[in-house]
Amino acid sequence: MAESNDSRSADERSQEEAPLRPVLAPLASLGPSDELRGANRRRVLAALHEPQGIGCSDDAIPWWRRQVRVPLPVAAVVLLWLAASAVLPWLRFDRSPPEPREPRVAARTETPETPGTPGTPEKRQAPDRVAVSLKGDASFFLDGGS
Amino acid sequence: MRREPSITDGDLLAGLKAGRPTAFEELFRRFETRLYRFFLLSHGNHHLAEDQCGDTFVALVSAIHRMRGGEEHLASFVFGVARNVLRRSRRRGRFRPTSLERAIDVADSRAGPQRTVESRESLRQAMGFLEAFDEPVRHVLVLRFVEGLMLEEVAEALGMPLNTVKSHIHRARKRLLKQIAVAESGKQAEDGHG
Numbered sequence: 001m002a003e004s005n006d007s008r009s010a011d012e013r014s015q016e017e018a019p020l021r022p023v024l025a026p027l028a029s030l031g032p033s034d035e036l037r038g039a040n041r042r043r044v045l046a047a048l049h050e051p052q053g054i055g056c057s058d059d060a061i062p063w064w065r066r067q068v069r070v071p072l073p074v075a076a077v078v079l080l081w082l083a084a085s086a087v088l089p090w091l092r093f094d095r096s097p098p099e100p101r102e103p104r105v106a107a108r109t110e111t112p113e114t115p116g117t118p119g120t121p122e123k124r125q126a127p128d129r130v131a132v133s134l135k136g137d138a139s140f141f142l143d144g145g146s
Numbered sequence: 147m148r149r150e151p152s153i154t155d156g157d158l159l160a161g162l163k164a165g166r167p168t169a170f171e172e173l174f175r176r177f178e179t180r181l182y183r184f185f186l187l188s189h190g191n192h193h194l195a196e197d198q199c200g201d202t203f204v205a206l207v208s209a210i211h212r213m214r215g216g217e218e219h220l221a222s223f224v225f226g227v228a229r230n231v232l233r234r235s236r237r238r239g240r241f242r243p244t245s246l247e248r249a250i251d252v253a254d255s256r257a258g259p260q261r262t263v264e265s266r267e268s269l270r271q272a273m274g275f276l277e278a279f280d281e282p283v284r285h286v287l288v289l290r291f292v293e294g295l296m297l298e299e300v301a302e303a304l305g306m307p308l309n310t311v312k313s314h315i316h317r318a319r320k321r322l323l324k325q326i327a328v329a330e331s332g333k334q335a336e337d338g339h340g
Contacts, residue, residue: 017291017315019322024276024291026269032182032196040178040200044170047207 155217162210174203177224180293184228187276187288198235202228221295225303229285275325279318282306286314 153161153172161169181202185195205227213223276284282304289300290311301308 013297013312016319019326020287020291020315020319023322024272024287026265026272027183027187027276027288027292029265029269030183030186031179032199037174037178039196040203041171041174043200044174044203044207045167047204048165048167048170 155220159213159217159220162206163213165207170203170207173206173224177221178203181224181228183292184225184285184288185232187273187292188232188281188284190277194235198228198231201231201235205231219299219302221293222299222302225289225293225295226305229304275322278321283314283318286311287318290315 153169158169158172162173178199182195182199185198186192189195202224206224209227210223213219276287279287285304286300289295289303290297295303297308297311301311304311
């Protein structure tokens, strides 16, 4: 069945091509000059004797001068991966949230709301100064206790 | 009369890959004229075609290692390299297409007393017909009908799908039949007036 299909398509193809063949056949009489034939032979013989020519196979090249071919997609993926691995640590460092400051935690947990504590409200609202005010309170209490 | 190949295709390919000068001699013998025609019919410039022919053989010296497949792919590989040479020379600005009909005097290998007026006219007509097509179609027609490559080889050499090759041939056939019809109607009109 497949063979009959093939032969039918070949017949159709030859019928399709039949008018074109006699029209284009005279072009086969075109040819180069004798000078060209000689010149081409000399050029190729010279190329054969060049170091980059065919006579210089990969086995004759030391390993550190050999080249390998890498498909472009593979090369692109490797390059992207290398670039990402070089850049990502820096990006991660920049985007990391700031570490919580110990004094602020201490201020929330350890601030005693004892009546009679004379802490100033302005100083409690400013987080950077909490530690200072705590110390001040502590010293105040210590001083008051003593 | 066609000369029998002195070495088989398999031996030729092995010899080319080994860099044997005899194998390259055989490659010359088989492809020199065909490559020259391919280039000449691409742009009509005889000298440029000669240069490109030499460039192709030099490129083949180093490119033959990269050839995949067996000896049945040799023709398509050689013409594929030729197509690359053509592209490269066009990028370098060496490509100056001229009228194909002007190339007849220089490139007709049978020019001389034995070339009759009639056969010269048929050559001129063939070149005129080919000149009406742009490059991909022209290459398809040359490789298929002048160089005798199979459709699959043409597709491989030109780096195009097989169906594209077939559609190019179909379009060329349609155009030819149209030209013939126009010529015949013109002839009939002339006869009617006469």
